[in-house]
Amino acid sequence: MSSALRAEVGQIDVDAIVVGAGGAGLWAALELAREGIPTAVLTKLYPTRSHTGAAQGGVCAALGNVEEDHWEWHMFDTIKGGDYLADQDAAEVLAREAIPAVIELERMGLPFNRTSDGKIDQRRFGGHTRNYGEGPVRRSCYAADRTGHMILQTLYQQCIKAGVKFYDEYHVVDLVFEGGEADKGGRCSGVVGYKIADGTLHVFRAKAVLLATGGYGRAWRVTSNAHSLTGDGMALAWRHGVPLQDMEFYQFHPTGIVGTGILLSEAARGEGGYLINDAGQRFMESYAPKLMELAPRDMISRAIYQEIRAGRGIGGKDYIHLDVRHLGRKVIEEKLPDITELARIYQGVEPISEPVPVQPTAHYAMGGVPTNLETEVLADARGNVVPGLFAAGEVACVSVHGANRLGTNSLVDLLVFGKRAGIRMAQICKSTPQPGSVQGAERAVRDELLALSTRPSGVRPAEIRRELAALMMDNVGVYRDEALLGAAVKGIAKLKGEYANVRVEDTGSVFNTDLLEARELGYLLDTAEATAVSAYARTESRGAHSREDFPERNDAKFLAHTLVWQGSDGAPATKLDYKPVTITKFEPKARVY
Amino acid sequence: MSAQKYSISGRPRPTGSRVDLYVWWAVRISSLALFVLALAHFSMTHFVFDPGIQSAEWVRQTRWNSITLRVLDWGMLMAVLVHGFLGMRTVMQDYVPSRIRQASLIGLYAIALLLFVLGTQVVVTLPMD
Amino acid sequence: MTQGSSPLASPQKLRNYPSYRGGEGMVAWAFHRISGIGVWAFIVLHVFDIWLIGANPALYDALGEFYSSAPGRVMETLLGAALFYHALNGMRIVVMDFWPALTIYHRGLWRAVWVTFFTFGLPGAYIILKPIWEMAA
Amino acid sequence: MASATQVELKIQRFDPERDSEPHWQTLTVPVEPMDRVLDLLTRAKELFDGSITFRRSCAHGVCGSDALLINGRNRLACKLRVEALGRTITVAPLPGLPIVKDLVVDMEEFFDKFRSVQPYLVAAPVEGDGERIQSEEQRDRYDDTTKCILCAACTTSCPSFWAQPEYVGPAAIVNAHRFIFDSRDENADTRLDILSDENGVWRCRTTFNCVEACPRGINITKAILEVSSAISARR
């Protein structure tokens, strides 16, 4: 009988471990390499296949290459865009350090588009303004419509140059703690990796472990996220007593391809595309008369839902039209080539002559593993850190995005905090002794994986995944209320019960994707639970979290970050706490555009 | 410095050899020569004169009764030896298993040498009228 | 430096590849290679038979009989076709080698090769083959 | 959407722990109007056989995970509409690389070759705190080859690579080209050295399978010929 796991166990000692090789993980690895810290980068995909490569729009930094700009303006936009939930010290770091980070990327070789005098070119992007909201500003640095791709490639190239040691297609299946779990003052001392190619477990010991595993958009049915974005880092930390922060804030991008959710970038509206309902009206005029189609993402997504609910979706169905026909063939083909291609391939629609059906698509997690400005993971609302554990990128919540992220700010987040993570980890590695032996640390997860792969009968993971995705889409989507969220919490608990009986068909040890997908489903259930529970408890509307039963923002009670802990022994999560928002420069105001 | 290393990974260190560069040029240049010479030769032997009349005697008395034509034909032989055999070298590098590749290539070059000798001999020694 | 490779991976067999559905470029290459080898094989023979003019004229003439016979003429036609295609496509390659920007027109160039091939090749074939039915008649 | 039709999906299967040779499995899979081959594979895995193994991630043609041999051509499964393929769809792993399992090939050699061309900017540190200056024309010079997502569709469609797996292959040359023609880079000479031996650019026979297979529409053959011209142009 073959088994999904081989008996032999690898033991690897390094100083630092980076889990995930997207933008955040790669930059951290690069900093560690520069400091000469022995580092292992583990990634379940080849690095160049990380989802950072999907980002098209650009990366904002107040370089002022084409018009006047200041990092304070960028900071303000970030905070206002986030409905004042962003920590302002963090937003300041983001806006300030974006500038040297982008310059450094250029020096690493990133092929930015250029101005006529040879500098990095910049263009407009939703929500980024001049002089504290006066009008749009050219702040987004870009490389054609492949900025994320170029960031990912450039960082990977530099890692090769620096001799970074990669463990490609190693699936991290557990974190190792010594001295108790995170909520009991324990220290993270390593990770357990499952080598996909041959089914062996490897225990990695290190002084510092970075989670850079990206988001969990696959919890929703209609999503712009890759199949691999299953919240692994968040769930693993959660299972070891780390709280998750602000999970109720999940961004829906207004223009996803109907059914699949593949993203049609904001550029379509930036170039002047309209959103049209069944009656042929540009309905945004009744929601954001000034900015129309360029209002922030959360607002447009809500408007689309309102239309659909009022029966004004196209043909009464659950989508509306994105119309670019009036822009003319030339603009469409030259400025929006990727969008045109996506619509043609994935929807069979010709944007030059037909309107494109779109609907909001699950896109980005504002919440995640709480960290301080040095990317150290926090154990509680008082700011105590979990020794040895770090997080950066979409998996983390610093929080710079607050309740709603602005376009391009995610890439900035990766760069700034990925770099900070590497620098901080290098310091820690130099001043800390190696943790104690991690021998046998793989036992718990080995048992879990064996249980998954040897169960003779049970439910297929795909069924649970489908139900979860539908539940999250219907109940934890753009609009929420007590009834929907209550049902979601219950429904997730039920699915978790079924998950305990899930059955994997592939019993081999070589490239067992069946087993790993089942494992990932467990992570999705955890992150979905954290999301639903946090959303249920937040009885206000702010940014992407929109409660119909509580339509107003409530600063008196909820100008605070949610922290939620996993329930013990498989019980639903009930432990929540709130942490005040750091306010330095900008007092919360009503958010009008 | 890592920048100085050729391959951080498993790919064998490139030899930095320029042989294949020269081969590439030789094939291109000889192909230009052949385009003229070989096509002219074929036209001559098939369209200008019918193969039916081209006996050994005819070749000696008519075709090769001119130094120029002999030199041109010999030049074509040289071009073919360069082009055809370097071309075959490429084909063999592709399909002959590495165990016997070296030996086969030596065999190929031996044939080329033989053709050089035979061809040159007949061009030089065949008496003219 | 990575650690990902699989010890059990199984190499694929060369014999599966001809089923790849390549485009014009692949067909052009395959023809070029086959015609090149064919012409090469003929030329090895041909240099040898030319050598016979000096060494053994009688044998050469016997061979010449064959060249002008019906099967010989068919073979000559094929040889001419191979050489002519190879020459034209060879020029197509050389042109792209020296002007890489022309690669976007590689299909057009290939079509031009065939147009030229048939424009000159068909009359040529007629001239070579004509004696066969003249002989028969 | 109604699942009006179904197609025959022929998948090449190989489990190294059971099989000595790959074999074919044929499944009748329901299709929906906008399905791509990746949807079909996913559905087959979910409905019929969880052990069907393939790589995938982004699902919209930007990560390069799911390049496969589909109906005789290398294509990204997530970018190829089922509609365009007829009633029978044949899916096999990329040709020329060792098969790990089913549709998954061992990519290590491929990435080794990529790394061997020094695919990273090498340049002296810059003074001051601004960016390097590069004109729009200088940037356009290498724009095309920056698009590569390392999917391996090109290299594994190349007859020269099938014949000689030592051939560095179009993907690696594309990535070398990206730096050789970047005005900021100072290492072009070394890369040209690396690519000038028997397994470098000279193995390209301008077959154009690579160009035809590239999901990013890169003119790979042009890039290769530009590199070989650069090699022959230097002293």
Ligand SMILES: Cc1cc2nc3c(=O)[nH]c(=O)nc-3n(C[C@H](O)[C@H](O)[C@H](O)COP(=O)(O)OP(=O)(O)OC[C@H]3O[C@@H](n4cnc5c(N)ncnc54)[C@H](O)[C@@H]3O)c2cc1C
């Ligand atoms: C379609 C799309 C377009 C976008 N466009 C923009 C944009 O224009 N501008 C912008 O700012 N943002 C954009 N975003 C958001 C942004 O791209 C992402 O938030 C960001 O790239 C996340 O980067 P990351 O480094 O955190 O993680 P990712 O790039 O997602 O990488 C995750 C890494 O973790 C690894 N990993 C995950 N789990 C495990 C595990 N268990 N074991 C080992 N490794 C693991 C993966 O292999 C991968 O290497 C976009 C997002 C999408 C989906």
Ligand code: HEM
């Ligand atoms: C008549 C004019 C000819 C021209 C213009 C020509 C041109 C070329 C060119 C450009 C190549 C290189 C192909 C590549 O690199 O992909 C080539 C290859 C080759 N040629 Fe010729 N050639 C000619 C005649 C001949 C003749 C007479 C022979 C036979 C002796 C021949 C045999 C070959 C062979 C064997 C190859 C290698 C094929 C391959 O690599 O696929 N060629 N030719």
Ligand code: SF4
């Ligand atoms: S050049 Fe094209 S086909 Fe080749 S690896 Fe890159 S993206 Fe894939």
Ligand code: F3S
């Ligand atoms: S398929 Fe191969 S031969 Fe050259 S043109 Fe492409 S690399």
Ligand code: FES
């Ligand atoms: S899944 Fe990413 S390219 Fe197809």
